[in-house]
Amino acid sequence: MIVGASEKHAQNEAAQGEPASALCAPVCVEIPEGWFAMGCEAGRDEEKPVHQVWVDRFSMAALQVRNLDYEVFLKHTPHPPPKHWKESPFDDPHQPVVAVSWFDAVAYAHWLSAATGHRYRLPTEAEWERAARGGQEQLLYVWGDAPPNEREEYLRRWGGEVKAPLPVGLAPPNAYGLFDIGENIHEWCADWFHKNYYVQSAVRNPQGPADGDRRASRGGSWRHHVKVSRCAARSSIPPAFMYADYGFRLVREV
Numbered sequence: 542m543i544v545g546a547s548e549k550h551a552q553n554e555a556a557q558g559e560p561a562s563a564l565c566a567p568v569c570v571e572i573p574e575g576w577f578a579m580g581c582e583a584g585r586d587e588e589k590p591v592h593q594v595w596v597d598r599f600s601m602a603a604l605q606v607r608n609l610d611y612e613v614f615l616k617h618t619p620h621p622p623p624k625h626w627k628e629s630p631f632d633d634p635h636q637p638v639v640a641v642s643w644f645d646a647v648a649y650a651h652w653l654s655a656a657t658g659h660r661y662r663l664p665t666e667a668e669w670e671r672a673a674r675g676g677q678e679q680l681l682y683v684w685g686d687a688p689p690n691e692r693e694e695y696l697r698r699w700g701g702e703v704k705a706p707l708p709v710g711l712a713p714p715n716a717y718g719l720f721d722i723g724e725n726i727h728e729w730c731a732d733w734f735h736k737n738y739y740v741q742s743a744v745r746n747p748q749g750p751a752d753g754d755r756r757a758s759r760g761g762s763w764r765h766h767v768k769v770s771r772c773a774a775r776s777s778i779p780p781a782f783m784y785a786d787y788g789f790r791l792v793r794e795v
Contacts, residue, residue, distance in 0.1 A: 567661075567791060596602075600794075606790060612634075623640040636705065636709070647663065665731050666759065667746065671683055675715040683724075699722060728760050732750070732757040733749050733750045733752055755777040
């Protein structure tokens, strides 16, 4: 399991009254600027057409936000805990926090930004797909073209008796150093969702539609491991919904 420098510091100093910013600042990896082919012609209608997109350089959290991170947020704010908080089988500190709404994720990002002095936010769909691909545009999945059920990792993630996400960081990261991206939980994105958005998407740093009634999400989850595990696959739900297979990871602006 990955433990970054800031987390080690937090573990060593937590009992001495270390500020919240030191306890939960995520370890981030840099995603380089550049063009990539967004979408998939062999995918569902909302993944078409494949189009070239430019994304500026940014940093993304190597890990999905965990229960131990979210607990610091809850202790320092009046924000209510999510559903299933401290309930088995979702209560491992190193599992990703789940059953958070889009609004909860945004509130966490705003609090973390104020606590650390760095601007954190949810990724756009374009940023998420750029990061998940790891510079390997031609592959269907983060790990390659093999379907999820042909991977050795499949049984550990989806073949066991416990129906819940795994603790983060157990499997190797993608080419950019991101753990569990594309699996474990669906990750909230910043964008409103529209199935035909790619027809008029901006070429540089697309932000999604101006409005809507559903927010975009990306990646497969412990509950839905095949349908949306592909790098280009898109999904969405209303932003107030709180599902046990939904969580998030943050990006940090550079």
